[in-house]
Amino acid sequence: MGMRAIATKLSLSAQTVEKWRRRFSLFGVQTLSDAPRRGAPRTHGDEKIAEIIELTTTTSPPDGSTHRSTNTMAARAGVSPSTVARIWRTFGLKPHLVETFTVSNDPRLHARR
Template sequence: MPPLVLSDDEVQQLQSIANSRSLPHSIVQRAQIVLACGAGETNTAISKRMGLTGMTVGKWRKRYRDLGPEGLHDELRPGRPRTYKDDKVAEVINRALESKPTDGSTQWTARSLAAATGISESTAHRWLQTFSLQPHRQKSHRCAEA
């Protein structure tokens, strides 16, 4: 592997990341790998000292050399695309916060919200939980309806 040359600013930034207690462990470990590479250690020595494989050390050395500090983060992984756009989520949440059900109920339930908006009950329940909404515990609605 070609040597990894780090500027003083890069070393300072990497040391800050490597000593962090609030960043994810994976990012901290990657910064430690890059610092060791910059200090001239071999991949084998780093892997033995840190309990990693040589391929792991080589991967993060190469990623940092190619991408800089952004290379310490994971690449986006493929997955199922989102089913609903942000505007649909906002519409459902606003409906739960600012209106009453049309069936005469006093508050929304996941079931009634799903029926009124055309989403599944599990999705309505998940969105209510995600935004920490509990329509049944609100003292009053923020809508102008009576």
């Protein structure tokens, strides 16, 4: 059966069929589901990711800041700012956005003139 006929029968593109044929010819049937992927392997495990998520969601920003930045979180967690940004983006965390209104307890704000 030709590549186009297989693609049509399985509702796939011809490129997808060609990719799987190539993987089969290189690695055999045993490795089709575990074929090598592109990109570098992860450098931080699930524990580090969970730590960053927990720090982001349960701790206050440092030094009285209004929000946490990727730089401050990276310094605290011992990773790069791009790693923090990638984790926040993956898990939909946006600590720089304020979701609630907080009344300031600063007495200078409430001082009468």
